Amino acid sequence: MNGRFWARYAWTGALESGVLIDVAAGRIVSLQAGSAPGDAVVLDGLVIPGLANAHSHAFHRALRGATQLGGGTFWTWRETMYRVAASLTPDQYLELARAVYAEMALAGITCVGEFHYLHHAPGGVAYDDPNAMGEALIEAAAQAGIRITLLDACYLSSGFGAPPDETQLRFSDGSGEAWAERVSGLKEREHARLGAAVHSVRAVPADQLGVVGAWAAQRHAPIHAHVSEQPAENEGCLAAYGVTPTRLLADHGLLGPRTTAVHATHLTPQDIALLGDSATTVCMCPTTERDLADGIGPALEVQAAGSPLSLGSDSQAVIDLFEEARAMELNERLRTRRRGHWTADALLRAATADGHASLGWPEAGTLKVGALADLVTVSLDSVRTASLGSVRTAGLDSVRTAGPPHGLETAVFAATSADVSDVVAGGRVIVRRGVHQLVPDVAGALRQALARLAT
Numbered sequence: 371m372n373g374r375f376w377a378r379y380a381w382t383g384a385l386e387s388g389v390l391i392d393v394a395a396g397r398i399v400s401l402q403a404g405s406a407p408g409d410a411v412v413l414d415g416l417v418i419p420g421l422a423n424a425h426s427h428a429f430h431r432a433l434r435g436a437t438q439l440g441g442g443t444f445w446t447w448r449e450t451m452y453r454v455a456a457s458l459t460p461d462q463y464l465e466l467a468r469a470v471y472a473e474m475a476l477a478g479i480t481c482v483g484e485f486h487y488l489h490h491a492p493g494g495v496a497y498d499d500p501n502a503m504g505e506a507l508i509e510a511a512a513q514a515g516i517r518i519t520l521l522d523a524c525y526l527s528s529g530f531g532a533p534p535d536e537t538q539l540r541f542s543d544g545s546g547e548a549w550a551e552r553v554s555g556l557k558e559r560e561h562a563r564l565g566a567a568v569h570s571v572r573a574v575p576a577d578q579l580g581v582v583g584a585w586a587a588q589r590h591a592p593i594h595a596h597v598s599e600q601p602a603e604n605e606g607c608l609a610a611y612g613v614t615p616t617r618l619l620a621d622h623g624l625l626g627p628r629t630t631a632v633h634a635t636h637l638t639p640q641d642i643a644l645l646g647d648s649a650t651t652v653c654m655c656p657t658t659e660r661d662l663a664d665g666i667g668p669a670l671e672v673q674a675a676g677s678p679l680s681l682g683s684d685s686q687a688v689i690d691l692f693e694e695a696r697a698m699e700l701n702e703r704l705r706t707r708r709r710g711h712w713t714a715d716a717l718l719r720a721a722t723a724d725g726h727a728s729l730g731w732p733e734a735g736t737l738k739v740g741a742l743a744d745l746v747t748v749s750l751d752s753v754r755t756a757s758l759g760s761v762r763t764a765g766l767d768s769v770r771t772a773g774p775p776h777g778l779e780t781a782v783f784a785a786t787s788a789d790v791s792d793v794v795a796g797g798r799v800i801v802r803r804g805v806h807q808l809v810p811d812v813a814g815a816l817r818q819a820l821a822r823l824a825t
């Protein structure tokens with residue numbers, strides 16, 4: 371896709387005004403601050419790079435609201451989630467994921483890391499195309515105009531040697547080798563890349579971990595794993611293997627710069643050192659972690675130890691990367707009773723460049739020449755974001771003045787996904803003035819998809 375865009379303000383690492391962005395073949399070929407718009411498409415607000423949702427389970431969107439009745443824990447929530455998982459067909463999955471990814475696009479997300487484990491028909495019977503469910507997700511992303519990294523998850527056990535239960539049969543390939551054989555049938559496309567996932571050390575026996583690691587290593591593909599979201603997982607792992615989940619992954623060669631540990635909520639100091647020393651990314655999902663009463667993970671400590679941070683909407687309790695980003699900082703404030711652990715820049719880097727890198731798209735997530743042209747416009751004059759610095763001045767003189775003094779802080783700490791007005795993915799306009807250009811009625815699409823699940 372080719373095109374020319376003009377950003378009233380843009381975050382290029384610094385905040386700049388009047389930035390003309392030329393795009394050829396989906397990539398940024400020039401960036402010129404202090405320019406007039408001319409005939410460019412005007413992006414009237416603060417333009418940031420496309421957001422990367424580094425951890426998603428699309429079908430969990432069906433649980434929104436429904437799981438807020440009553441109390442319980444992660445484990446009781448999971449029972450409700452399994453009831454939804456038990457009924458989905460490939461057609462329903464495509465329809466639901468298309469609507470969910472369109473919701474993500476409206477929120478400024480241009481790439482999703484879909485941690486996918488719902489592989490087979492009920493009872494564990496393979497579909498005619500054994501990757502029918504994964505293909506539905508890849509197609510859904512294409513129809514919503516965003517990129518996807520399909521993180522195909524190996525899931526073999528209901529916990530430390532126990533066989534899969536009735537619902538979990540849909541997740542299981544029976545062995546690591548069978549998982550690898552099935553996943554090898556998937557093909558990458560322009561908008562879709564592949565990665566591996568270890569659902570968790572509960573779900574993949576230690577003697578199968580190496581198979582998943584080898585598949586990813588051979589392809590230089592990302593590998594993601596849920597790690598220590600719950601103390602019960604740590605206890606089970608210690609009882610079964612005598613080590614923590616992080617140590618178990620390390621001992622099987624699964625940590626490293628291509629690896630992302632999701633949640634990493636309940637870690638020992640040794641776990642933190644293992645993750646940091648290996649430059650394993652840690653994906654925080656604060657809105658899910660607080661929703662499920664998981665606890666607050668040691669994001670500051672793992673980053674100080676050497677781990678990049680990424681962010682994910684995970685259970686889709688909400689889909690709002692601004693909320694994920696500030697929640698990470700605000701959780702730390704509550705925990706430490708101190709403010710200012712991360713700057714707005716640093717939080718946004720987790721939501722953009724570092725998230726994309728963790729999904730195997732290192733060429734995305736920045737506004738610089740050569741990067742994929744993913745441009746997200748955040749309105750700075752909505753009821754949430756209007757501030758002193760966002761007052762517009764008439765005429766072109768305004769483009770030569772500095773940007774709003776706290777535009778980035780306002781975006782990260784006060785904007786919501788509803789403040790995203792325009793989204794460009796790979797040079798293609800997929801959201802214009804709040805309207806999705808490929809799925810015009812996203813709320814309607816969600817309602818329809820969810821209604822089909824209920825029947």
Ligand SMILES: [Zn+2]
Pocket residue numbers: 425427485596632684685
């Ligand atoms: Zn998850």
